[in-house]
Amino acid sequence: MKKLKQLPQQQQSMRRSSSLVTVQPQIEIIHFEKNASLTQSTFFKTFTEMPQMAAFTHQVSRIPSPKERLQVQLQHNKKQRETIINQSRERQENAMTEALSLTQKTKFRNYQKLKRRDQSPKKAMELKPQQKVFQLPKLDAPIEQIMDTPTQLTFYFESQRLTRDIRTFKPSFTEQAAFTLFNDQLYLYGGIGGDGVRNQMLKYDIKFQIWQVVQGNGDHPKQGRAGLSVVQYKNKFIYFGGCGQFNPKLKLRECTNSIYEYTVSTMTWEKIHPQGDYIEPRRQHRACLVGSKWMLVYGGINSNEEVLSDTAVYNMEKQVWKLFKVKSPPVSCHAIVNISSQGKFQETMTTDIMPSDNIYSFGGKDAEGNSVNYMRKLTYCSSNNTPLSWDIVETIGKGPYPMHNHTIEYLRKVQGIAVIGGLRDFIVNGTLESDEYYIFYPNLNIWQQVIAEGLKIPRCAHSTVLLSSKIAVFGGIGSERYLEPDVGFIETDQQQVLSRVTKDRIMYNNTPILEEPSKLEFQLRKKRSMFYEESDVSDGYKPFKITLRKTTQARRSYLPNPQRKKVLMRYDIMIGFVKKVIHDNLHILQNFEKYLERKII
Incomplete structure (x- = not known):
């Protein structure tokens, strides 16, 4: 039981x-x-x-x-x-079809809204040429084409000009200098000008607009550097390569492959003696930060004026060079940028494998000295992230002309690479230098020419630094002369650009310019302003051009604008010439009494 x-x-x-x-x-x-x-x-x-x-x-x-x-x-x-798996697959397929139908419906609704807005009576209003800043998208094109093509961008350039004064310091005319940013302050080192290669560290305060000379300590470059590269590593600046003064005996500019570290907090220089592979001395190369502790160097010109094609990586933590056999044509005076910012914030990484960041190179000069306009991308080996080749990217749209000595910056908000300035091989719009802006979208491989507002200054061999939404520009050459050593800012935020452009339009339209009166019509006039009382103007007063301008208290003043003094002589060139004459005749000055006795005899 x-x-x-x-x-x-x-x-x-x-x-x-x-x-x-x-x-x-x-x-x-x-x-x-x-x-x-x-x-x-x-x-x-x-x-x-x-x-x-x-x-x-x-x-x-x-x-x-x-x-x-x-x-x-x-x-x-x-x-x-x-049976359960088959039922789940059917449900997933039904969900996907429903989602696709919803996206198609939203596309069609947006298209209908844009079409209704385009056919509304608001479009019948005729806008003035000054007010046509931004344009609506082309509604006749397919929806997919509208979504794939980016919107038209506009950049606004303004310059912060400083008058030369005894109390304020202003740098000299400079090209091919190293320009970096640290704690809202711009650091400028090296470069070449009318008085030769410079060996001076300058600091520019963006908030107060003041230049200062930084007196560094330690082992710094004695002859100065021009055409060098710089990369920021923690609180240090890593300077590599460049050239010094012209050697009259050898009749060339000797290049170097030395590395110097400048610590910002202690203002000290230190010369680094790296290990690893031998890197050929070079100038007018380009370098960028890879990951958090690697510096990638590409191209350049050696002391024999030969264009290089090698790619090397420097480990800034271990101070070791590694030269890679990368397939690439010789290039110099180009520009490279790293659009991957993950490594900049991963300073605690302990791996010795370099990350495969997205690095792009544009333009430059080839081995024959001709400018190119290719956009190249660095490809890696999938197993160990070793650089293999610089491949040409197939692009869509009209890009810049072949150029060199330009700069590029990656705008993260727009997800595009901005090309600034450059030197062409042929004249366009009266100059060899470019005053245009172009932007390249890596995700779409599309070129777009940016509308330029504000000051339009053709330039090349300048230096740029990317701020939050602005690009700081300094120095360079334009219209076959040195440009003013002023710091300019290119605004890329479209809301800020729109506000500034509309402000300029209003000020331009509401500011009448009066013609200069003739001598016969020039008589006694009474001037009224908030600064001066009523007074008569004598007949002997010279006529001047009167412009209407606004005061700080929203009152109008008809006083003449102050006339700036015209610089008739380049003081830096004159000082350099005087120094050269003194240096060549130094033995005569030291023995001047004996020299006079010989002349008297």
């Missing part, structure tokens, strides 16, 4: 286990797809199959052999698993 009582208990436990095995996957899938639509087939599936499960368990319990009973249960569970 005890055995007979134990048999139903075992059968009941087996029924419970089989029911649990078969029903549990259904409950899990229903719980996983809780966000899906609850239909009758999904929610009440367990209750409709309960009679079938009861009949199946009754049949299984009547099988005498436990092995056969287990095989039947496993086959049943396998079939049930396949």
Whole structure:
């Protein structure tokens, strides 16, 4: 009797286990797809199959052999698993079709809205040429083409001019200098001007617009550097390469491959003696930061005026060079940029494998001295992230002309690479230098010419630094002369650009310019202003051009604008010439008395 009582208990436990095995996957899938639509087939599936499960368990319990009973249960569970998987696939396909239909509906709705807005009576208003700053997208084009093409951008350039004063310091005319940013202050080192290669560290405060000379300590470059590269590593500036003064005996500019570190907090210089592979001395190369502790150097010109094509990586933490055999044509005076910013914030990385960042190179001069306008991208080996080649990117749209000595910056908000300035091989709009802005979208491989507002200054061989939404520009050459050593800012935020452009339009339209009066009509006049009382002007006063300008208290003044003094002589060139004459005749000055005696005799 005890055995007979134990048999139903075992059968009941087996029924419970089989029911649990078969029903549990259904409950899990229903719980996983809780966000899906609850239909009758999904929610009440367990209750409709309960009679079938009861009949199946009754049949299984009547099988005498436990092995056969287990095989039947496993086959049943396998079939049930396949049915559940098929049902889940059908639900996923239905969800995907619903999502695609929703996206198509939203596209069609947006297209209808734009079409209604375009056909509204507001479009019939004729805008003045000064007010046509931004344009609506072309509604006749397909929706996919509108979504793929980026919107038209506009940049605004303004310059912060400083008058030369005894109390204020202003740098000299400079080109091919190293320009960096640290704690809202711009640091300028090296470069070449009218008095030769410079060996001076300057600091510019953006807030107060003040230049200062930084007196550094330690082992700094003695002859100065021009055409060098700089990379920021933590609170240090890493300077590599460049050239010094012109050697009249050898009749060339000797290049260097030395590395100097400048610590900003302590204002100290240190010459680094790296290990690893030998890197050829060079100038007018380009470097960028890779990851958090690597500096990539590409191209340049050596002391024999040969264009280089190698690519090297410098580990700033271990101070080791690594030269890679990268397939690339010779290039110099180009520009490179790293559009991956992940490594800049991962300073705690302990790996020795260089990350495969997205690095782009544009323009430059080839081995024959001709300018190019190719956009190249660095490709890596998938196994160990070793650089392999600089491949040409197939682009769409009209890009810049072939040029060199330009700069590029990556605008993260727009996700595009901005090209600034450059020197062409042929004259366009009266100059060899470019005053245009172009932007390249790496995700779409599309070129776009940016509308330039504000000051339009052709320039090349300048230096740029990217701020939050602005690009700081300094120095360079324009219209075959040195440009003023002023710091300019290119605004890229479209809201700021729109406000400044509209402000300029209003000021330009509401500021009438009066013609200069003739000598016959020039008589006694009474001038009124908030600064001067009424007074008569004598007949001998020379006529001047009167312009209407606004004061700080929203009052108008008809006083003449102050005339700036015209610089008739380049003082830096004159000082350099005087220094050269003194240096060449130094032996005469030291023995001047003997020289006079010889002349008298």
